[in-house]
Amino acid sequence: MEISSDLIIIGTAVLVAANCASIGVFLVLRKMAMMSDAISHSVLLGIVIAVFAVGGREPVAVIVGGVLSGILTISLVELLYRSGKLKQDSSIGIIFPFLFAIGVILVTQAGNVHIDVQHVLYGSIEFAPFDTLYLDELNIGSKSIWVLGILAIANVSFIVILYKELKISTFDKSLALSAGLMPLLVHYLLMIMVATTAVVAFESVGAILVIAFFIVPASAAFLLTDRLSRMLVLSVSLGIISAVIGYLFAIFADVSISGSMASITGIIFGLVWVFGPNRGLISRWRRISKQRFEVDLGIILTHIHKELGSNRQVSTSTMSNSLGWTKEYSKKLSEFIQEQKFVEKNTQGNFTLTNIGLKKVENYSN
Amino acid sequence: MEQKSSKKNSESEKDYSVIIKNLSVTYRTEPALWNIDLNFPKGQMIAIVGPNGAGKSTLIKAVMGLVPITAGKVSIFGKTYSKNRDKVAYVPQRGSVDWDFPTDALDVVEMGLYGKLGWFRRPNSKTRNLARECLDKVGLSNYADRQIGQLSGGQQQRVFLARALAQDAQIYLMDEPLNGVDVITEKTILSILENLKKEGKTIVMVHHELQTVDKYFDWVVMVNRNLIANGPIKEVFTKINLDRTYQEKQRMSI
Amino acid sequence: MILEEILSIFLGIFTDYTLRYVALGSAILGITSGALGCFTVLRKQSLFGDAIAHAALPGIGFAYLFAGTKDSLLLMLGAAIFAWFGGMITLAITSTTRIKQDAALGITLSVFFGLGIVLLSYLQSIGGASQGGLDRFLFGQAAALIESDVINLGILSALCFTILILFYKEFKITTFDSSFGQSLGFPIKYLNALLTSVIVVAVVIGLHTVGVVLMVSMLIAPAAAARQWTSNLKNMIILSAIFGGLSGIIGSMISSTAEGMSTGPVIVITITAILGISFVFSPKQGYLFKHLHNQRKSQTSLDNIKTISDKEKENHGNI
Numbered sequence: 001m002e003i004s005s006d007l008i009i010i011g012t013a014v015l016v017a018a019n020c021a022s023i024g025v026f027l028v029l030r031k032m033a034m035m036s037d038a039i040s041h042s043v044l045l046g047i048v049i050a051v052f053a054v055g056g057r058e059p060v061a062v063i064v065g066g067v068l069s070g071i072l073t074i075s076l077v078e079l080l081y082r083s084g085k086l087k088q089d090s091s092i093g094i095i096f097p098f099l100f101a102i103g104v105i106l107v108t109q110a111g112n113v114h115i116d117v118q119h120v121l122y123g124s125i126e127f128a129p130f131d132t133l134y135l136d137e138l139n140i141g142s143k144s145i146w147v148l149g150i151l152a153i154a155n156v157s158f159i160v161i162l163y164k165e166l167k168i169s170t171f172d173k174s175l176a177l178s179a180g181l182m183p184l185l186v187h188y189l190l191m192i193m194v195a196t197t198a199v200v201a202f203e204s205v206g207a208i209l210v211i212a213f214f215i216v217p218a219s220a221a222f223l224l225t226d227r228l229s230r231m232l233v234l235s236v237s238l239g240i241i242s243a244v245i246g247y248l249f250a251i252f253a254d255v256s257i258s259g260s261m262a263s264i265t266g267i268i269f270g271l272v273w274v275f276g277p278n279r280g281l282i283s284r285w286r287r288i289s290k291q292r293f294e295v296d297l298g299i300i301l302t303h304i305h306k307e308l309g310s311n312r313q314v315s316t317s318t319m320s321n322s323l324g325w326t327k328e329y330s331k332k333l334s335e336f337i338q339e340q341k342f343v344e345k346n347t348q349g350n351f352t353l354t355n356i357g358l359k360k361v362e363n364y365s366n
Numbered sequence: 367m368e369q370k371s372s373k374k375n376s377e378s379e380k381d382y383s384v385i386i387k388n389l390s391v392t393y394r395t396e397p398a399l400w401n402i403d404l405n406f407p408k409g410q411m412i413a414i415v416g417p418n419g420a421g422k423s424t425l426i427k428a429v430m431g432l433v434p435i436t437a438g439k440v441s442i443f444g445k446t447y448s449k450n451r452d453k454v455a456y457v458p459q460r461g462s463v464d465w466d467f468p469t470d471a472l473d474v475v476e477m478g479l480y481g482k483l484g485w486f487r488r489p490n491s492k493t494r495n496l497a498r499e500c501l502d503k504v505g506l507s508n509y510a511d512r513q514i515g516q517l518s519g520g521q522q523q524r525v526f527l528a529r530a531l532a533q534d535a536q537i538y539l540m541d542e543p544l545n546g547v548d549v550i551t552e553k554t555i556l557s558i559l560e561n562l563k564k565e566g567k568t569i570v571m572v573h574h575e576l577q578t579v580d581k582y583f584d585w586v587v588m589v590n591r592n593l594i595a596n597g598p599i600k601e602v603f604t605k606i607n608l609d610r611t612y613q614e615k616q617r618m619s620i
Numbered sequence: 621m622i623l624e625e626i627l628s629i630f631l632g633i634f635t636d637y638t639l640r641y642v643a644l645g646s647a648i649l650g651i652t653s654g655a656l657g658c659f660t661v662l663r664k665q666s667l668f669g670d671a672i673a674h675a676a677l678p679g680i681g682f683a684y685l686f687a688g689t690k691d692s693l694l695l696m697l698g699a700a701i702f703a704w705f706g707g708m709i710t711l712a713i714t715s716t717t718r719i720k721q722d723a724a725l726g727i728t729l730s731v732f733f734g735l736g737i738v739l740l741s742y743l744q745s746i747g748g749a750s751q752g753g754l755d756r757f758l759f760g761q762a763a764a765l766i767e768s769d770v771i772n773l774g775i776l777s778a779l780c781f782t783i784l785i786l787f788y789k790e791f792k793i794t795t796f797d798s799s800f801g802q803s804l805g806f807p808i809k810y811l812n813a814l815l816t817s818v819i820v821v822a823v824v825i826g827l828h829t830v831g832v833v834l835m836v837s838m839l840i841a842p843a844a845a846a847r848q849w850t851s852n853l854k855n856m857i858i859l860s861a862i863f864g865g866l867s868g869i870i871g872s873m874i875s876s877t878a879e880g881m882s883t884g885p886v887i888v889i890t891i892t893a894i895l896g897i898s899f900v901f902s903p904k905q906g907y908l909f910k911h912l913h914n915q916r917k918s919q920t921s922l923d924n925i926k927t928i929s930d931k932e933k934e935n936h937g938n939i
Contacts, residue, residue: 027723028719028723031720031722031723032722033720033722033723033725033726034667034722034725034726036726037667037670037725037726037729041833085844085848085899086844087664087666089664089666089667089722090661090666090840090844092666092667093666093667093669093670093836093837093839093840094837094840094841094844094892094895097833097834097836097837097888097892098837098888098889098892100833100834100885101834101837101884101885101886101888101889101892102885102889104759104882104884104885105881105885105886105889108881108882109878109881118755118758121737121758121833122737208674208729208730208733208734208833209730209733209734209737211726211729211730212730212731212734214726215723215726215727215730216726216727216730216731218723219719219723219724219726219727222718222719222723223717223718223719250738253742254741254742254745255738255739255741255742255745256737256738256740256741258734258737259733259734259735259736259737259738259740259741260734260738261734262730262731262733262734262735262737263731263734263735263738265730265731265734266727266730266731266732266734266735269727269731273713273716273717279717279718281716284716288394291394291395294395295390295392295395295397295436296436296437299390299400299401299436299437302400302401303388303401303437306401322387322388322438322439323388323437323438323439324435324437324438324439325437364400427799430802430803432799432802432803448805451803451804451805454803456799456800456803458797458799458800462797462799463796463797464662464796467662467795467796467853468662468847468850468851468852468853468856469792469796469851469852469853470851470852473853474796477789477792477793477796477797477800480789480790480793480801480804480806481804481805481806483789485790486786486787488788488789489789513851529800
């Protein structure tokens, strides 16, 4: 059964994206995005040590090594942070470069390790079709697909089984804390899933681009929905789309596949950021302009009411003087309130409130 | 909707250090302050009271242009704030600062003189001596080189006051300075402010404790997004006004 | 024997032509990022430095794409522009959406870096070897520094320090109490922008010696180490610069002994070691002294308790 190399690469990419994007939702919601930065860098050290220890790139050993170093990272960061000497983000910014640096040196200095420095940063998904798994001499297909597939099952199980706990501990920490031990357990389990996913994805897309798949589709999804379930679906979908488009572009332009995929996640995020319904920049700008106008309307009517109550006159020119607005803006507002029949202008050019206008002012005074 | 103001419009504007007209401050659709007309009389201890979120801090920040003003005007001794900045000293809330910052009490007080130094000029022995004097006035001369995180809450508050004193201003705008301080600090601060008052300066303080308002202050501003009342304690600090100030406000529908 | 080797390397800084520039360039990086890193850390923007460092990568690629040559200045300009751009995007995301700072940093960091990798691979495919080893900016390659590079770095560093000295009190007040500073009339927004720009320049300097990926450590670790020894900002900045410079020199020296080793990782390990030493040994705050102090304290308390209980026994007899 010959499956084309392209398909295997795309399949790998899609699985990486899906795995990372689903876990990434929780990272974004729990404000732990930079933890993924830390873990995805430091898994290198664990991987390298595992490869040394076992003498080859045994998938199980590599995963165990990576996860252990991921846990080491989290523990060191917590230690540093709880000692009171450093804030949390400073701790992160010190621990992961340190562990990553050690990993890089081991990689470059130990000649016969099958990892090279570039691979560390952006992976080698191109080689996925050639990295095949053999079961008793039977070629059962690409290693990456198998491993990622199993990871996907693990991730999905994790999310489904712990869905309620994840939801509570993400959105309502105080409620979760009163419920007992679970939140801490959920936290550590989540970190382990992050480390595992990072290690497995590492082979394909390397240390830094893993972060793109963890954070960017999830953030875009965050701008599109308020519901956790929808956010998960959207995040995974956007991740998969990015992976496919990214791969196609990379083949077309003959550039790095993983870099391409990461860039596309960014472009999709950009589109959602600008054009997204409700939260996108454009609809936000429209909404804010409208809101500002409403507020100023309230201000001007209340002002007129107050001045009239003290037997003072209000005209377009006094308006801009008293309220500190430009003459042009005051004129625009005065025209509006006359059109809407909130006020009437008398012969001297001064305003009086109509009944409708009066009603509107009453609204504001509660 | 009425505003209770005990001062007639016939008061000459020269008796007031700060004149606020038609002030509204809004964040998106939520008004923090709505349509406020208010004057701060010279040489008085003025309290600003109101429930949480009533806009008290916003009011003094608006006077200094630290928050954008949606509508209205503020004049300080007849001019805008940017022209008369050196006449106003601001004492922010204690929690607004990171007390782990590597600096000592003397250094913080000296920062009060940065405005007078202007760009590029460096603090020198003159500024340091001035700062030391101010620290002395609040009774903290022995703590000059103590890192600020090692000071107690009351001592930190006094450092802030010393910094304001260094500015040698005419108006002091203070945000809850007596909140959570020890008795000594409170006494020290109040006596210093009394002396400033005697020199004709205006003290405006967001105050959190209603029981002590009539003991410490001459004038009160009662605000809950709108101005509820404003005037001398004896006339204005009444139960009716207190009830109106502290009643639950509906969300304004805009 | 080892001592001789170390000595010969150390002397090499002064005698060996290339080694001199390696050491100098690394020292310049360390000093500048050490000093300016104090402000990133105090502003709680440690990881912001990580984002802008990664954002610089596509800038280098574009500069090479358009200029064609390896003109160091042009590459640095490209890096600076994109680093700055990355910083602005991060701020824009947090101020216009409900996305929090950590995710915004992650987005900027990974997307810009991905773009940079695409460019590098493109340059590789069209130019072959003439891509000019731009990948040395990933982990830093101090050994590739030539005299003109070091001069440029020196000038940039001098610029950073000039601004730091001119605006020292303004930066201090902006970082410590920005609303108070604003009330005094200082334009806080512009000062923040200026400070960010100077940090961008520090990052650009660092790209040569430490590289994009590890730069963040050079902005945080020297400052954190210095903070263990002093509670005075000026001293902290000076000490941080010294620590940074030292780790730059030591790190690049060590990496020069091995063939083809990137300098970045070694410098980072060095400065982290200095940080670790500071944690343990610094007076007042260090663990060692705290431990000794506690031991003495608990011994004293034990002695006191014993004295009191002895007195009680005398008074009441054995119970």
